[in-house]
Amino acid sequence: MESNRTGRRTVLRTAGAVAAAMQVNRHLSIPIVTTALALALAACGASGTAQNTGSKSTTQGGGSGASAEHTDDISVGVQPDPKAVKLLPAAVKAKGTLSVAMDLTSPPTTFMASDNKTPIGFNPDMARLIAAKLGLKLQVNNIKFDTIITGLQAGRYDFTASTMGATKDRLNVLDMVDYFKAGTGVSVPYGNPQKLGTHTLCGHRVGVQSGSTAELQWLPQLSKQDCTGKGKPAIKAVTLPSVNDALTQLVSKRIDAVMYDFTGLQWAATQQPKTFDVLKPLVATKTVTVALKKDSALTPAVKAAIQSIIDSPKYAQALGRWGFNDLGIKTAAMAVPQD
Structure with missing residues (x-):
């Protein structure tokens, strides 16, 4: 896989938005798509690095399910899970920030709202909830999907929530924790x-x-x-x-x-x-996973955080508002190969 190169990612967007409480890094360059289809799919951001955005809680587009653009921060009001926090490595706890890698071009799981700065979809929702359960702030790094694994291996990011399936090759270099079905x-x-x-x-x-x-x-x-x-x-x-x-x-x-x-x-x-x-x-x-670098000291804490989310009403809320009602799981298990 290629390592990522800093640059600008630009794609068209869907409709309406406000900012979520998180940081966003954007990398790489993807050309603008001019067909009407891009309006249905797309996502994404202007140039820049790790920027803070406001923390309003609203939902644009109205209604619920996959057709609405939910830009509110689902983690507002979620308290840290003491058992998960206890498993955090001291260095991560001291830093106070959790870094996630995502390719924000894949609605409705992982994309950018039309405000050009709010990551939305089921995966950003889960990443926000994981950070909240661990009492940490979240930084989102918007990168090309096929550079995520090398970025995790190099320690540039703590984890990815990108609907990644568990394969034998991936499990050789990653810790992978089940979080929903796809x-x-x-x-x-x-x-x-x-x-x-x-x-x-x-x-x-x-x-x-x-x-x-x-x-x-x-x-x-x-x-x-x-x-x-x-x-x-x-x-x-x-x-x-x-x-x-x-x-x-x-x-x-x-x-x-x-x-x-x-x-x-x-x-x-x-x-x-x-x-x-x-x-x-x-x-x-198949079941898909949150992934971390192989033998990451952070894996037990992230796994505990995911289980805490699954056991809470927030999991059903996150699934339901993106139209994934039948795709939930009961246990945040360490993944096994599915190839």
Whole structure:
């Protein structure tokens, strides 16, 4: 993987927002997408480093579920969990700040509000709650997904909450703690003009996000199972920087389908009616993780904080307001390989 380079990330945004109480670092450069689809998906920030934002608590967009833009800080009023705090390394407790790495380009799990400075989605909500349970302030680092693991290994960030699946290779270099369930799905243009199915993608161009389990695990597995193992042409993987890029190429007919996290694909279909169809059945459903550097002294405290969140009403609130009501889990267990 490439190490990240400082720069500016710019993408289009959805609607309305106020600031959340946290710091945000932004790295890398992603071009502006000009199609209408970007308005449904996107996210992100102007240039700058670790900036403080205000701490108002409001919800823009109205209503609840995946179609609303929730910019309020879900952790307001959450008290530290004494058992989790007790597990904190002295150095982290003294610093008083927890650093999380995220790629804020993937609605509805991880993206930027239209104020250009408030990280929103289920993953920022969980990161805020983890920090609150540990009595720490949160700093969000907005970086490209496929640079997150190297950043954790190098000690630039404490953890990531980025819907990351546990694989054997990742578990060799990371501690991974389960925090909710996610599925991998396939989107096609609205009306499915090529009449594609989840298991009839042989020979077709399928977009995947660089570094994702769709690229590394699920597409190769599906291609072998459905195609090459039966003497048919392999699925043609088209690796792209983000799901935003992939769906833009789908609209422009440069690719035939997109394989990605089901929640993100469903969000795009909801936000941009009559543009995408999400195929059934899903490619896979699995538990996803919060990840830290291998053998991190912080892992026991983060694991305890996640369990404390799961056991509280805030977990159901975080799931529900992004439309994830059926994706919760009961136990923040250390992850096992799912490949």
